[in-house]
Each structure stands twice: as structure tokens, then as C-alpha cells.
Amino acid sequence: MRLENRIAVVTGAASGIGAQAAVRLAGEGAKLFLMDVNRAGLEETRARIAAAGGEAESCACDVSDESAVDAAVQRALARFGRIDVLVNVAGVQVTKLLVDTTKAEYDKMMDINLGGTFLLMRKILPLMKAQGSGAIVNCASELAFVGYHELAVYTATKGAMVSLTRSAALEAIPYGVRVNCVCPGATDTPIFWEGETDPEKKRAMLAQVKVEKPIGRLITTDEVANGIIFLASDEASGVVGTCLVIDGGFTAQ
Numbered sequence: 001m002r003l004e005n006r007i008a009v010v011t012g013a014a015s016g017i018g019a020q021a022a023v024r025l026a027g028e029g030a031k032l033f034l035m036d037v038n039r040a041g042l043e044e045t046r047a048r049i050a051a052a053g054g055e056a057e058s059c060a061c062d063v064s065d066e067s068a069v070d071a072a073v074q075r076a077l078a079r080f081g082r083i084d085v086l087v088n089v090a091g092v093q094v095t096k097l098l099v100d101t102t103k104a105e106y107d108k109m110m111d112i113n114l115g116g117t118f119l120l121m122r123k124i125l126p127l128m129k130a131q132g133s134g135a136i137v138n139c140a141s142e143l144a145f146v147g148y149h150e151l152a153v154y155t156a157t158k159g160a161m162v163s164l165t166r167s168a169a170l171e172a173i174p175y176g177v178r179v180n181c182v183c184p185g186a187t188d189t190p191i192f193w194e195g196e197t198d199p200e201k202k203r204a205m206l207a208q209v210k211v212e213k214p215i216g217r218l219i220t221t222d223e224v225a226n227g228i229i230f231l232a233s234d235e236a237s238g239v240v241g242t243c244l245v246i247d248g249g250f251t252a253q
């Protein structure tokens with residue numbers, strides 16, 4: 001097991017990439033503190049971890065709310081005493097032309113994707129620096145590196161997350177703390193499907209993935225979790241401020 005008895009905080013842990021990453025981290029021996037706004041999904045993830053013999057506590061928390069984040073981190077410390085791994089996965093996407101995006105939608109994407117990552121790192125990085133160890137893994141996107149139709153603001157949040165990761169990594173590494181990010185491609189989660197239920201439309205979305213993505217299919221949550229576990233573990237001891245792109249070749253084109 002690569003993360004035996006490490007304490008891991010995962011945001012966005014109720015669904016998709018965050019849920020799978022949490023379950024897989026627990027499988028590597030970590031004890032989990034799960035954060036999300038979706039209480040039912042959090043409970044599902046907690047139950048999956050418990051059913052596999054792991055340990056997890058769930059905490060309903062909006063990562064864009066500073067006082068809620070502060071209280072959640074206090075609760076994690078009260079339960080586990082330390083934090084070794086932080087995985088920032090919580091995110092939202094509003095698919096619209098820039099000219100149709102409202103200021104409120106802009107604020108929401110910035111405050112959750114970028115702001116949540118900032119708030120969690122600002123609170124937890126000092127703890128890791130004080131203990132002289134720790135690993136932070138942020139979840140950006142392949143769209144940090146390329147533009148995409150109707151996703152101007154979303155791509156901007158992800159580009160900024162890469163910049164935040166790199167600079168935070170330089171600040172943290174003298175204290176033995178590594179900060180990196182994964183950049184997934186189109187992954188089979190609710191964010192990708194955007195609530196679409198019509199089988200015909202879903203088939204068309206998959207057909208577009210086949211054309212756009214060299215790998216010809218969606219990335220799985222397990223493939224992204226593999227990258228997160230690697231960056232969180234000591235196997236990545238020399239990896240600092242990097243972007244592990246898991247996009248099936250999209251940005252290699």
C-alpha cells in the first residue's frame with residue numbers, strides 16, 4: 001500500500017473523479033476526510049470506503065466559503081490530528097459563449113474552481129510546512145492548455161489553477177511539501193454529460209469524443225485516480241509543480 005495511514009482530504013468527493021480518487025486513496029491505506037456540497041453523494045462515497053474496510057469522515061462544505069473551509073479543516077484536524085495529502089477536485093462548469101456568460105456564472109466558476117483550491121491550500125499548506133511533509137494534488141484540465149468553444153471562463157479557471165499549482169509548488173518545496181496537478185481530458189462523469197439524458201444526444205457526444213480525442217473514447221475516473229495516487233505518493237518524490245496530463249492525446253495534437 002502506497003499511502004498507509006496517511007490522512008487525505010479530498011474535495012469534490014461526492015461524485016465522479018473526486019469520489020473515485022477517495023475510494024482508491026483509501027484502498028492505498030489512507031484515511032479520508034471527504035468534502036463536498038452534495039451530502040447524499042458524500043455519504044455514498046463514505047459507505048463505499050467503509051464497505052471496503054477503510055476509514056472516512058464526510059463533511060458537507062462549500063469550498064468557496066472561507067469560514068466553512070476553515071471550520072472543515074479544524075474538524076479534519078480534530079478527527080485525525082494531521083493532514084498529509086490534499087486533493088482539490090471540486091469544480092463546476094457552465095457551458096456558454098463568453099458573451100452570454102453572466103457575472104454571477106463567472107464568479108461561481110472562479111470562486112469554486114480556483115477560489116476553493118486557493119482557500120484549501122492557504123489553510124492546509126502551513127500545516128504541511130510545519131510538519132515538514134505533505135502532497136497537494138489539484139485537478140485542472142486539458143483545457144488549461146487549449147481554448148475550447150463555449151468554455152472561455154471554465155478554461156480560464158483551469159489555466160489559472162496550473163499557474164497557482166506551479167507557484168505554490170515553489171513556495172512549498174523548501175519545506176518538503178510537493179504541489180502538483182492532474183489535467184484530465186474528457187472524463188466519464190456528470191460534468192462531462194451536463195445532465196444530458198437523451199440517448200441520441202449522448203451518442204452524438206460520444207461520436208464527437210471519437211473524432212476529437214486521439215484515444216477515441218472518454219477517460220475513466222480510475223485513470224485519473226491513478227495519476228492522483230501517483231502524485232500523492234512517495235513514488236513522485238521528485239515531482240514538483242508539474243501537470244500530469246491524462247487526456248488520451250488531445251493536447252499532443
Ligand SMILES: NC(=O)c1ccc[n+]([C@@H]2O[C@H](COP(=O)([O-])OP(=O)(O)OC[C@H]3O[C@@H](n4cnc5c(N)ncnc54)[C@H](O)[C@@H]3O)[C@@H](O)[C@H]2O)c1
Nearest residue numbers: 012014015016017036037062063090091141186187189191
Ligand atoms: N469530467 C471531465 O470531463 C473533466 C475533465 C477535466 C477536468 N475535470 C475536473 O474534474 C473535477 C471533478 O469533476 P468531475 O468530472 O468528477 O465532475 P462531478 O460533477 O462528478 O464532480 C464535481 C464535484 O464537485 C462538487 N462541487 C461543486 N461545487 C462545489 C462546492 N462549491 N464545494 C464543494 N464541492 C463542490 C460537486 O458536488 C461534485 O461532487 C472538476 O474540477 C472538473 O473541472 C473534469
